[in-house]
Amino acid sequence: MRKLVRIVGSLAAVVLLAAALTHILRPEQQSQFEAQPRHDRVIETAAVGSLGFADSWIWFLSPGDVNRQFDLMVDTGVRSARIMFPWAGIQPSPDAWDWGQADLIVNAANARGIAVVALLNSTPGWATGGGPAITAPPATPELYGSFAGAFASHFAGRVAAYELWNEQNAVQFWAGPEGPQPERFAAMLKAAYPAIKAADGGATVVAGGLAPTINFFSLTLNPVTFVERMYAAGAAGSFDALGYHPYLFNPNANVRFSTAGSNSSRGLYDQLRGVMNANGDGGKQIWATEFGESTSDVDEAVQAERIRDFIVSWRSLPGAGPAFIYTTRDRATGSPNAQDNFGVYRTDFTPKPAADAMRGLA
Template structure:
């Protein structure tokens, strides 16, 4: 959900950066070779998720990665927006993704890439680009394979879409989220990624922590169960969850209806029941905005989350969202999730991340 809004908010910046960095190449035409760092799949691994970095200048990309590396973070989740990378069929603008991946790898940081945001040409007529699913899952699979071919050995893991259990990220009509169609997306992308880079981890689900509300949202437990029913088993190596909850600490949600912690437990039960108990759930976004709480409370929530998360059976890496506020002092939660303020000064949450990273 958060990333969909970011796509819109950074569109002008992205367009400017892409215009200066775009190159038209076959997706495998790549001469730079920097060995990636592998992502440690332990629940004690702490990363930073930073979707806004896609719209940053080269100087700000490097400054961001220098900051989080200095905090002890060695893995970063980046945004790979299909609508900008392949704006027309067969024309690839890799410049900004190259910049981010090169900069992360040069610092010994592993990369998790989120492949999302279909371009207008790949969606059904009349659909909204970015938030609408592709008209053909095979077209998405081809793009995912092109990404994996280009970044083979340099991007460690890929997420398939972002929060498809919300109409804000999966705008396909009055029926709302479609776990069966999402399962088809996994089945199309998984073999293409593995053929291009057998060592890459493919992460499915990428689910927002929401409760079911008609055609607007579907809770992650129901979504995962319906994914399995549609044949998703065998087409992902791990699942992921975004366990945001602004008013309750993560560790205190065990008995709270539809809390992220209870949803985690439900997802694990679904995985175990389908023979996937050996696979993990990654938390690829978690944060607490300082528009909702003060900075000390933000740090306390992040500390609580990282403390509890690593104790859960089957927990994978946890990524804190995000590096820097868009607009410190704003009343909008999407502007204030950073562990750094807009002026690059640290909030107390930086110390919380350092303590675990």
């Protein structure tokens, strides 16, 4: 129930995100370009390392702060970043493309030797088939596959990996009366995977990071159940790694990822591995594309210890891939909203103890 409360509570943050996207990404404010097969300036990207940052808010930063944010990553010893690239911001209407902010971010990362994992989500209103912009899935798998292919074509050689969607087993990122739909998500994978591979064959494709939640009516679906149904719908062969978000969602300061029980995010990892093994994917990794702790929920010392424990423990798990800590910097340090305080740096760019913990392990 605590996990459900956190998920329902985070709906408010998603509403704010949608409002921000709607304001910032209005089509009339965009520079409109034709879809390009590839950007002229290609820099071969670095390989994805074992430790990175997951940073969704960097999309909304000014050029100066984008560069400063990446400098924080380098100062922390991190050379991989999982970054949200909202479909709604890049293709605001069917025939309009704006690569400006995306190019700025990818070029800034490449210049510092930071490997980019591109999270592709946030459906534009025109592509939802009547659902809410940003949070609804696309009306058809083909629409998403076309966007993913165009994105990969534009960034081939400059992006190391592509993550397809985010927490698709929970309503805040898969809005609609039916709730999470593993079969529909499998169809999206089958449309996007070949499109990406045709454009950027050497890149890794990650099936979107799953939330560690429970089966609760049409709001959330246990990640193990989700993956079982995803495989049953034919998803095998349409992703190279599975994404997972092993948050603790527990206010007890003594709880750690390494010591949690069988029904915890750690226990779910073992169950996910079992499902992958049973479906012939035992050789594929699970990537922790988000893990973090808000200093609205625990103090900074506990945040640092949980992150340190998680990184050490994750690296010991069979089949575990890269881990990405959410997130680089607070949106608003001291805000009562937990979503504003997940950074290992404060809003003023000063480090919390968690930054030192990451630096010691990077």
